[in-house]
Amino acid sequence: MQTTSDEVLISRIAGGDRLAMQVLYARHHVRVYRFVLRLVRNEATAEDLISEVFLDIWRQAGKFEGRSAASTWMLSIARFKALSALRRRPEEELDDETAEQIEDHADDPETALAKKDKSSALRQCLAKLSADHREIIDLVYYHEKSVEEVAEIVGIPEATVKTRMFYARKKLSELLKEQGIDRGWP
Amino acid sequence: MNAMKQEAPERQEIEELLPWHAAGTLSRRDAQRVEEALARDPELARRYALVRDELGETIHLNETLGAPSARALEKLFAQIDAEPARSQVSLNLGSRISEFFASLTPRTLALASGAAVLAILVQAGFIAGVMLNDSKPGGYQTASAPTTAPDTGTFALIRFASQASADDVTKFLEANKLSIANGPTAGGLYKVRVAVTGIPKAELARIVKKLQEDKVVDFIATTD
Numbered sequence: 001m002q003t004t005s006d007e008v009l010i011s012r013i014a015g016g017d018r019l020a021m022q023v024l025y026a027r028h029h030v031r032v033y034r035f036v037l038r039l040v041r042n043e044a045t046a047e048d049l050i051s052e053v054f055l056d057i058w059r060q061a062g063k064f065e066g067r068s069a070a071s072t073w074m075l076s077i078a079r080f081k082a083l084s085a086l087r088r089r090p091e092e093e094l095d096d097e098t099a100e101q102i103e104d105h106a107d108d109p110e111t112a113l114a115k116k117d118k119s120s121a122l123r124q125c126l127a128k129l130s131a132d133h134r135e136i137i138d139l140v141y142y143h144e145k146s147v148e149e150v151a152e153i154v155g156i157p158e159a160t161v162k163t164r165m166f167y168a169r170k171k172l173s174e175l176l177k178e179q180g181i182d183r184g185w186p
Numbered sequence: 187m188n189a190m191k192q193e194a195p196e197r198q199e200i201e202e203l204l205p206w207h208a209a210g211t212l213s214r215r216d217a218q219r220v221e222e223a224l225a226r227d228p229e230l231a232r233r234y235a236l237v238r239d240e241l242g243e244t245i246h247l248n249e250t251l252g253a254p255s256a257r258a259l260e261k262l263f264a265q266i267d268a269e270p271a272r273s274q275v276s277l278n279l280g281s282r283i284s285e286f287f288a289s290l291t292p293r294t295l296a297l298a299s300g301a302a303v304l305a306i307l308v309q310a311g312f313i314a315g316v317m318l319n320d321s322k323p324g325g326y327q328t329a330s331a332p333t334t335a336p337d338t339g340t341f342a343l344i345r346f347a348s349q350a351s352a353d354d355v356t357k358f359l360e361a362n363k364l365s366i367a368n369g370p371t372a373g374g375l376y377k378v379r380v381a382v383t384g385i386p387k388a389e390l391a392r393i394v395k396k397l398q399e400d401k402v403v404d405f406i407a408t409t410d
């Protein structure tokens with residue numbers, strides 16, 4: 001069975017097709033939401049932003065030229081929205097939420113019991129990474145974006161994408177080491 | 187020692203590609219380079235195992251993040267409803283044709299090209315038939331026999347299904363009183379005359395919808 005491609009859906013959306021919008025939303029909203037949530041670290045804000053992201057997709061569909069994958073274009077819009085929201089939020093609120101998230105993970109009974117469990121520790125450390133490092137790790141590992149696509153979404157050169165990913169992973173190793181797990185790298 | 191110094195930048199370069207190799211987003215060429223390096227460098231292979239752990243846990247972490255509630259969708263469509271109306275028919279024919287071609291697989295396109303060649307032969311057959319009829323001595327024709335100017339009438343753009351035979355196409359055209367006015371274009375599209383006079387748009391839409399249901403038709407759209 002052949003499914004309608006994202007590009008075709010977007011061209012239909014440009015023509016005002018609400019059903020195409022529903023299909024595109026159903027196909028991508030969870031991943032876009034998770035990408036935004038990892039950046040803003042607040043579920044209510046992320047949920048509000050999802051509506052804004054897809055409203056922008058509705059409005060800008062006519063400008064989509066198909067030079068990159070539709071998901072790459074959507075993540076670029078999502079990133080812009082998330083960063084704009086972060087800029088609007090007071091610094092204190094950010095710090096509180098960051099701390100809250102880390103604490104949440106640390107307080108999880110399962111996590112506490114499995115403190116020496118490497119997988120659990122790795123997830124804790126992934127949550128503790130800086131926004132830039134979280135973003136690049138998510139784009140590469142979870143959103144399966146190539147070097148070129150990450151460069152387009154984040155707006156940095158491809159060489160910087162590779163080095164940023166390298167340093168994100170290096171920071172991950174350092175955080176693990178602080179928890180007593182030495183990966184022997186770098 | 188020198189060999190190590192020479193190898194280090196290459197290992198560094200390969201090591202930077204490991205996350206994308208694990209995610210399967212490298213080009214075939216780069217993936218091959220990484221595979222070869224992993225096969226000959228046990229330390230690199232050990233580091234690759236770390237990357238795979240990170241990949242697995244990143245997916246795990248993201249999958250535990252849940253999903254937005256239905257409120258987000260409701261809010262979105264409330265906002266869309268509040269937007270200025272956009273006509274669904276604003277997509278011009280070119281866009282619709284582009285959309286159609288975009289949805290085709292290379293194999294389908296290849297088959298469609300074959301169908302286009304077939305359709306040319308059918309058209310040639312029609313022309314030859316008309317010429318032979320015209321040249322028949324004693325052929326009866328009234329002085330007021332209707333002649334149709336090439337640009338008059340109501341038309342549709344059509345492409346025949348790749349599996350349709352010449353016989354199928356001929357029967358289809360005859361059964362529906364269609365004639366080929368122009369074509370094929372590069373995409374194998376024909377301009378067919380649906381009626382010799384102008385007909386209301388609603389009527390044309392009804393005819394096109396009916397024609398679309400025929401297995402001989404791969405694509406059909408109205409045109410001026």
